[in-house]
Amino acid sequence: MKRNYLLSDSIISPLGFGTDANLKAIRSGGSALKFHTNSRFLKDGFYAGLIPEKAIDEHFSDIGAPAMFTKLEKLMILAVQQILDQNPGLEMQDTGLIISTTKGSIDQLGKDEFPEDRLFLWKLAEVIADFFQIKKKPVVVSNACISGALAVKTANDLITAGRFLNAIVVAGDLVSDFVLSGFQSFQAISEKPCRPFSSDRTGISLGEASAAILIGPEAGKNEDRISYIDACTANDANHISGPSRTGEGLYLSISRLLAANNIEPEEIDYLSAHGTATEFNDEMEAIAFNRAGLEKVPVNSFKGYYGHTLGASALIETILTKHSLLENELFTSLNFSEVGVSIPLNIIKENRNKKLSLALKTASGFGGCNLAMLLKKEVYE
Template structure:
């Protein structure tokens, strides 16, 4: 089986415009989550991590805000990887949940506008901008989109269809998106508290993230590989997660078997950790079913909020930075253990030898995904 290497990575978020800047901000304990009074998005104050409006004011007029954010992340990752997007052996995947949906809030809704907000239109526009010759792949699968996009890229590469795949994900927080979560009474009006006894809901966030994956190893020593991936579905409820955690465990188990690893080899878990009561409980059950209850777990939602289609990618990038820097980021907002099954939540910045981590994700419709990411040994 072919190895799938990480050639480069990027994050563009309120905390920085590169993966390095974002990692430094997390190590310094900075969060982008704060209370906003924005009547255009919500009639009441809300707690979220939003991009500086100046970022979009400086963007080329040809791009919508969503597209501009995605382009900024892709440009940095492609530059780092030194790849040619026009190479027939190079493909790209766009991960997002809502794309340009915010455009429908900014102007009169016409048939032309409805066509313009289609994800295919954005994907084709970005393809033309970068010069990709292969048809883009779009992954829009609720909150597992970013993680599933990585799994999809890995499978494309292993099948020999391409030698390199650029995976980019982004989402913006619009009135439509925010009101949807508010209707579930799932949004916390203060900084979220993943896995905490007093957790009461999520914060949302805006960001873009990109990884460039390839079957061609990078020049750097001890390269990072995506060694396994698994997907499952609860078949339980459109918005409520499994009460047993068995289905997320199935995805974890498949990812670990593909990676040829076991619980003892996992140094930390980058969890979905939304800070909602049921999601965090479900994850704690799945982690215990996998025999990983003693492994350090973190959630990054207290730094970035839930970045939707970017979340799985962004959190994977931070996990890769953690492997590179031999440090585990603490779970912002966590104080008192409060999940139905005990897990080892990382609560302080931890320096430790780390060679592999597990990334999990879950979303509406009962979808689950997991990947194993490892540092190779020379």
């Protein structure tokens, strides 16, 4: 079977405007999570990873008029532009555009700065496609917090089906009042930077970012490359926001994925978890990983670096997993203190090098959605 590959990528976050800048920050233990005041929803303030719009506009002014676009549109356009800058010969007429987001430009609600239709996800996709004169109709993937990884699967499936030759997946979300108040209504916001899988975790930290990746069948022949193997989704239908206490949906997505590809748990070299630092999510993941036989696999969460970036999170983490494989590099699960789940996991506690070949990326989200994805390094010799 012909494989598709994870090719050029881009991450735009408070840690930097580009993947290299983000990797440099992660290697040095940098975090986007800073204290912010918001007396409207949280009288004591909150920690989050926010990108000042002024910084976005400074970058965006090189390619367009900042005032003509919403904050999220600018972030996502900048991410796609970095992909195109890395691939000047890309045939755009054969390239698809896959958009991943959960809330789009919901920050514009009630502001009356743009036409009302700019609030709709289809319009967000249309604006980005029109900016780059992409003729093929863009596809929107919005399935809670698995959206970024599900968009990668969607791109692979559409390329395999012959709809596109290549596809650009772009993801993004913002920390808007709508999102902040929503998570606060669940009493899920941590009063300090989040601590995934830790005994002293008290909830999530939010973040905003965008990311983009080019996916296609052609990869450099004289270098190591990362192939997309397969992905599987499952829904536990447990609750509108709470995950299954038995990890059923995540376990099903992992076990079905491994079985379909004849892979044993001990073949997995690295596991990139969802790891939101809420009480129930982290416990659910630990149970699911144990049921799948993955409790000894080195695992981390990137939420301590970025916060939860919603529709961008799983794509950012997929890109970071790609670079972990390429560089044989395991990144510490930032802010981890001591195991706070009922079943011990092999949490990565410090940056280290390890020969890596096969990685598993998982994601979970509201409504009981879960996804597991396999990525493999093909070594050039």
